Amino acid sequence: MSIAIDGFDLDAFVTATLAEDLGEGGDVTSAAVIPAGARFTAVMDSRDAITVAGLEIAAAFFHRLDPDAATTLLAGDGEQVAAGAPLMRIEGNARALLTAERSALNTVQHLSGIATLTRTYAERIEGTGATLLDTRKTIPGLRRLEKYATRLGGATNHRMGLWDAAMIKDNHVAVAGGVAQAAARAKAAGVERIIVEVDRLDQIEPALAGGATHLLLDNMPPDTLREAVALVGGRVPTEASGGVTLETIRAIAESGVDFVSVGRITQSAPAADIGLDFALA
Known part of the structure; x- marks a missing residue:
């Protein structure tokens, strides 16, 4: 992982997020439906035109549950992509990757939504000489991540x-x-x-x-x-x-x-529409 966010503990974030989702019973759907040795290949893509944020964090969820998973980033944090653009290709154990899917998507959707809205505000004031600032109006526990996303958007x-x-x-x-x-x-x-x-x-x-x-x-x-x-x-x-x-x-x-x-760039940013879809190997 090349991402470096001051004060952010990636391992602790992944651990806590997965623990919230798995609870004490684990992913009962994947355990019941997916054969233990099944393989899964998928592409994460954006249905919106967005400023990308959080891809490497998302990849960490897949690697935590399948250390041998292959994740290929097809875009970079801070990059502006068109609707339909592929963001990441993932290959690995089907149970593990499907279990990690929602945590990974939630992260990218939320952070890309913030980065995208921030970019819109930043573009509105280009040429004025003023600098866009974010605020402390953030979700408790996510400030470092949300402020990382605003930086990617130009704040x-x-x-x-x-x-x-x-x-x-x-x-x-x-x-x-x-x-x-x-x-x-x-x-x-x-x-x-x-x-x-x-x-x-x-x-x-x-x-x-x-x-x-x-x-x-x-x-x-x-x-x-x-x-x-x-x-x-x-x-x-x-x-x-x-x-x-x-x-x-x-x-x-x-x-x-x-x-x-502008408090709205963190407080009111809509999540980006990003999905993970099965793909042929």
């Missing part, structure tokens, strides 16, 4: 978790007593990256005075974003966030912000 990863930057949002501000106070406390605590969410123009200067190193401009229309960018004057990076859709992202990016963050 840049925002925070991986709560530990790699301070992000001061409205509830933090309410408890701390204001954006300046909240930012100053983060700075005093020695936090290097201090992202402060502001939803009004009059919060910009207090946030900067408190020590913000990045401003998140929340739910502002493009005209207000332009005003905000002008007020900031390049002192810190600016990020537009909140309710961004495919219909609105271009105008938002053209406001002059450095970044646009």
Whole structure:
């Protein structure tokens, strides 16, 4: 396996996923219907035009249950393929490969869906100078994988978790007593990256005075974003966030912000339509 995702344990993921599917009784269908020595050859293909993600992870499921299985990747992660494109050819023990099928497909369908939707958003803002960011709106336990998929689609990863930057949002501000106070406390605590969410123009200067190193401009229309960018004057990076859709992202990016963050690319991405079909050897 050549895939390398920081913080992701492939063996543990495969083990846990198969354990969830097999339970205590194993694959009763394959055990009952498929002769023990039967062989199986199949092709995984996409019924949609997609940006591919997760193929090598999928292959790991087949190899776990049949170490001698032959898997040939016919596309690569990050590649854009047309509907009908073959993605992988698999040959091996029929029982093992059919048992691994759903876990492998679920992984590729989910991650390719994210990468594909991300690519659509990234293409909408090409030429604006703005960078697409993902968010922490991910399925619990799958963040590393989902953020891998957004990178394949053309996004840049925002925070991986709560530990790699301070992000001061409205509830933090309410408890701390204001954006300046909240930012100053983060700075005093020695936090290097201090992202402060502001939803009004009059919060910009207090946030900067408190020590913000990045401003998140929340739910502002493009005209207000332009005003905000002008007020900031390049002192810190600016990020537009909140309710961004495919219909609105271009105008938002053209406001002059450095970044646009979109939760939908992980939170609402539809799974890609990918199948595994029997093929002649």
